[in-house]
Amino acid sequence: MKFIPKDKPSAENSGHDLWGAVTLALGMLGLVYTLVSAPEQGWGSVATIAGFAVSIAVLAAFAVIENKVKHPLIRFSILKEGWVARANLSAVGLFGSYLSFQFIVTMYLQSVLGWTPLGMALALLPAGLLVATSAPFADRLIEKFGATQLILTGLTALGLGYVLFLRVGTTPNYVLDILPSVVLLGIGFALAFPSINVQATAGIKDSEQGLAAGLIQTSTQVGAALVLAVTTALVSGHGQAAGTVSAQAMLEQYRPGLILSAAVAIAALLVAAAPKRRRVRT
Template sequence: MTSLSTLKKSSAGVVAPVRWTRAQWMLLLVLCTVLALDGLDVSMVGVALPSIGQELNLGTESLQWIVSAYVLGYGSLLLLGGRMADLLGRRRIFLIALSVFAAASLLGGLVDDPTLLIATRFIKGLAAAFTAPTGFSIITTNFAEGRERNRALSIFSTFGASGFSLGLVVGGLMTSMSWRWTFLVSVPFAVAVVLLGLKYIPRDNPSDQEQHTGHDVWGAVTLAAGMLGLVYTLVSAPEKGWGSVATIAGFAASAAILAAFALIENRVKHPLIRFSILREGWVARANLSAVGLFGSYLSFQFIVTLYLQSVLGWNPLSMALALLPAGLLVVATAPFADRFIDRFGAPRLIVTGLASLALGYILFFRVGTTPDYASDILPSIILLGIGFALAFPSINVQATAGIRNSEQGLAAGLIQTSMQVGAALVLAVTTALISGQGHPAAQAHDAAAMLAQYRPGLILSGAVAIAALLVAAAPSRRRKIPAMAG
């Protein structure tokens, strides 16, 4: 594997620190900023949901679509986005998708119609489906596997986690002015990163093998259609009913299309996705851990945002500051994430992180209509920050360890897809659990009734985190590829 820098050992056999050039740092900054913008976008909009609902007169089911439309676009095309970057050129795909993201952010901040607002969220999700795995694979193909890549991926993934966590605070600040600023604030940063990316992202060539063999067109079509149908069915099920004809037909059609995709991939000479990649190293387990991590956390944030503002009556900024400790913990660990992985190993950190998340959710079950912040809310926030800081970068490292360069985009797309599909599934179930009697805020502002309606969703978040913990902690039946080399 070609690397921009190499680890060197002294005569005493001690591994010297990884040293990068200014161009390498700028490349990493460009990629990290885009991932942080993705994280900011999800959490900022989550904070703004009550304000959007009040101004546009939207209930819980409709508010869910502002979150789920992004997940729909993101989750349905992530696998295709990562693979297309491998085939068509990472730099080209990354810059085009980021430009679309900037344009959709601008439009979303200007529209008044709820349908158009949701449409812009879907377009942003589509764009992020290309930038996220492409940025990931640009790193894994330019930094050697082992300590160098661990450091780069730790910084990269921690930027994403930091953006997601600090987005709560930024979202609170923006929403205090207007919810529209939660859309518009990303625009200047995205434009600036496009300009920097033109200079610092290395030019690359599509896979030589694929240039000569052509593309798996039908595989790409069936994959995109199947994932789009699956994620759409998941996020629309709470509104239409899980047992409705439309939902059952949606799942059946998606399953049939994905089965056709699997048949195509097993027959073509150069498949879009090599299914045996799931048997390599920790790939399958890392993806299941990602489902639990993001599925539980995004659903928890959705509920807590409504709980703090609708039940307790906090304003957006107060709510954001209450959740700030989690973001600060993630940011504070950023410089040390790669060292933790080198010292303790990514698998151990994944287990520890998921255990911390599960404990945080369980402790939050104690909240009432008049909670004490220091004793009832803060312990959970701290545990969630620790858990996310440990698990998120470690899952990303383990998901690509031992995967060859030509499939790094595929591996990156797999892990990102697991995160987003997990978020879509758990959020859809959560919304179904808490929306049984319409928008809670409409229930005569009965705080106790609102809280009772939210509790099943809180329990679900905890159960999903525990399930992911059990998967991550289960003994391995095959030799695992180390998270670092050298």
């Protein structure tokens, strides 16, 4: 770094958005905390209602700040450019459903089937191998088929994998009942993840590539946090007294979380498949 001259900050890009960062962080933390604690506090309790109200108010303050400061953390108008909005919504659905499904499967394999952590990791290994081995070829696939087509194919594979997993019972056959979903999970993520990142920055001018790239990373984290929080709330809300839960009862406890993962992936697929709106120039 000592041999590379430093760029001087320009007047156009000087400044910061401290309060935007603070309100966004506090609003998201409050929302996730409220979702996770709601089953214990009660969805209609004063604490839960107040938590949602305060979180929404803080996020609303963030939106107001971003529209007023000279150099906002997120320039909302960028969502109207290129494929940015669609790519970010796809990222929310991809990561939200993917991490929530992994959470449910981990609990299912260890709590319902009694597998060891090592056995659980080996069961999910094919998905990771598919993602890792396909990474060097992602750019060529995107160039040949296009980012949109790969996103649609990937989200379709994910949704199908989640739906297939709904048929598992308390004595599944790994090859017939679990492995197909794991393989579809790996294929779907391998196709959709790099394509979403490409779509998120396509058509964006060079000076805002950093903003578009940062926005898509934020969407992945927000999607994962929010959907996982809702999944945790659903699973906790269907909990039963310790020591009295059978394997079948535990499976039914996790089923709403599985349904949510499938629903989120299908919703993301519908968003990705919607026709692109043409901007009317006046």
